[in-house]
Amino acid sequence: MMDLTFATCSEVGRAVRDRKVSAVEVTRHFLKRIGELDPKIGAFTTVNSRAEAQAADVDARLARGEAVGPLAGVPIAIKDLLCTKGLRTTASSKILANFIPPYSATVVRRLEEAGAICIGKTSLDEFGMGSSNENSAFGSVKNPWNPEYVPGGSSGGSAASVAARMALASIGTDTGGSIRQPSSFCGLFGIKPTYGRVSRYGIIAFASSLDQAGPMALSTEDAALILEVISGRCERDSTSADVSVPQFSQQISDQVKGLRIGLPKQYFAEKMDADVERVTRESIEALKKRGAILVDVELPLVKYAVPVYYLVATSEASSNLARYDGMRFGHRSKNATKGDLDDLYSSSRGEGFGPEVKRRIMLGTYALSSGYYDAYYQKASQVRRLIRDEFTRAFTQCDVILSPVCTSPAFKIGERINDPLAMYLNDIFTTSTNLAGLPGMSVPAGFSKEGLPIGVQLMAPHFEESRLFNVSSVLEKDLGAAKSRRPHVI
């Protein structure tokens, strides 16, 4: 029997479809791992009690000779920001602690149609707001490579669940780096697709014009396979693009000869950790050896990306989170003065939201206020367009842009929690791709002195995710970072 713990999604999917192993066996194996490991990691908010039944259904369909998709029986952990019908969905917030959605996100539906098993829901920074997974109402998540360190965020539970092999892949969401940064911190292949590539329907909104869901996986091929399953136009999301979806996993090529790799000067000028700099240089060298052409590109406006991002994202968030009012679902305060509607709102929201969420609601409310709108939200939207234009120009000179994901590897739990600004600056390399709507990917590239994983970031023009997979595949083979070591916890 195959070693399920270290198998890939495509291997397990194939084995289940060939009936070499049953979906139920696979599911039991990973549920057992969750039972053993998760008390130490804290990656899951809810384990799916119906996972085995869903797996049995996949087996039954196969037994009847029905076609089941490429992810047959593959256990996938879903960030607890995606609605799952009948399965508690919390956004790691007290305000939704008991929310059971009556419907599933399009991404979840597409995964299930492809045969995947939703093994459980993973912890995050509340509503996706954070970079360390410390802002969860259900406690912080530990990095499986070293439990004293954060797994990154906001998709920290997703990253930790896969790094600890409690699932074979996870779906994260990325508003300003929330897939790429935890992927870098936990040694995973994580891709934020082009805005509009993946339906946002049923994904609890943080910042609607920036949010995208994407896979966090153990190989380039797995990331490509999952992306092709979840992508495509969705009638229920007006912002989902009507663009054909390539067979990403079939089209991966190691051919990077002649490919122009853009290196943005402004990114390399930032103060960064020596290990991050070394690993990034090694990645560039590896690509150069394969015949890629290195090009310096200018992105002078990216220095505004973080402030622009925090204006746009908090403004949208302040509006998106207005629906959590304790009226129809979610936490309703028992401490409000009877008959005082305003008090009921402020008590319910005051008790339900954590401090970082409150901070961002206040920032966003301020930025949209009459008299401040022009100077803040409006101005930020204008600069955002300029940043987008700047990337479009840069991509006339290169095919892919390479940069670090973060200025440092994972930091220690508690180290930055009292310095929100330092935490925000952690997003310095990742937010601009969200602002420009571009696809961005974190690829495992090496390790720090302390043995923590470090990724490099790849960016491509809109809907050119295939290029990212090609470069990722080369780095995966030539650097071998994903396979060379395993997290301590396993």
Added chain:
Amino acid sequence: MSSETRFGAYEPVIGIEIHVQLQTRSKMFCTDSTAFASGDNECVCEVCTGMPGALPTVNRTAIEYAVKTGLALGCSIREKSVFSRKQYFYPDLPKGYQISQFDLPLCENGRVEFVYNGSKKSIEIIRAHVEEDAGKSTHQGDCSLINLNRASVPLLEIVSGPDLRGPEEAAEYARTVHKMVQYLEVCDGNLEEGSFRCDCNVSVRKRGETKLNTRVEIKNINSFRFVEKAIEYEILRQIDAMESGEKIRQETRLYDPDKNRTFAMRSKEEAHDYRYFPDPDLLPLVLTKAEIESMRAKLPEMPLARAARFQSEYKLPEYDSQVLTAEKDLADYFEKVVSASGNAKAASNWVMTELLRELNDSKKTVSQSPIPAERLGQMIALIDKGTISGKIAKTVFAEMWTSGKAPEVIVQEKGLVQITDTSAIEKSIDEVLAANPKELADYRGGKEKLFGFFVGQVMKATKGQASPDMVNQMLKAKLKG
């Protein structure tokens, strides 16, 4: 008394915001039904209840209805308009914001014309924008109930300029718009059920001044009569306040029809900062010139044009044309009567007097009339052919109203055919003259007023069935002796 004289030295300045519920089958941003006959909170889904993660999608039929209305209001249609979020907390507003349009509305710069007091009025339409309705709150003691069936039903908000100068004129403007949306078949026009709601902005200034004074908004008025009365009350209240040197507060008021007064709802100073911003869940709404023009081509004839045509084509007086075009159903009914009878003048008379009276008495709408237009037309044709007299026709009409039978059938069954047989009429006349020698002698002695008496006697003797023309003619000859 006209508003020029009634308010003395003061001039009222009035603008109206009309919320028109567009009668699409599904809601503005989701696919739920808009048919409310079902129970509370039954026409809802994750989108219109504001569930986490749910997203809106635009109902294209609602957009088509809005564009048609905009075109009929003479507006220019924006090829790229934007949905924005209007943010405030209220329990019947599920998302904590209403999707509306703010700085880039679908329709702008229109004009509505109507005739009031014999003169033509032209009122500016500043804008007309698409938005979603909120749910409905019901308060019972210390508990409030929310019904979200109405949440996200499409609305078109039509904003007039401050061009109206009196309560009657304002109500007439609202009636005109009401008529238009029904002609366009984009709204059922049901005021009681809230399909057509008026918010009136009222201020008062000294006659001759041009500046706009502080205005008061009277919200959610659901009848034209109340529009008139609420504005009237509000004008007088503001004049009183100004006379006694009080400052008018900018505020929202409600009209209480039972007490015929307005009362303050909430002060605008404390009102929310709505923090409008473009809804990132919806792309800008783009319409091509060709799409707009194809909607323009589908516009039906509007009331004012139809009234003008009635005057020229059917030679009707202006008043009759206006009455008959007040409702699209009525105008359609009238034209069917014309085509079945071939007699526009008679059709107009029968519809305006007999039919409207009966409908009014029985509180029925034209579409509920027990007499189909074709049958009324056939009845008029029977008069014109001389089969029945105008007098008998009234009997036939009454019978049609109650039994719903065809006029020919009624005439047959009741033996109401007009007597045109000369010898039969002659016989009746002879009998009448023989029975009334004194009157005959008086008539012949010069009392010609008695002619009517003899006509009456003859008609009575023939049970009203004798042709009145023939009776007149023959009686005159016989009386001469």
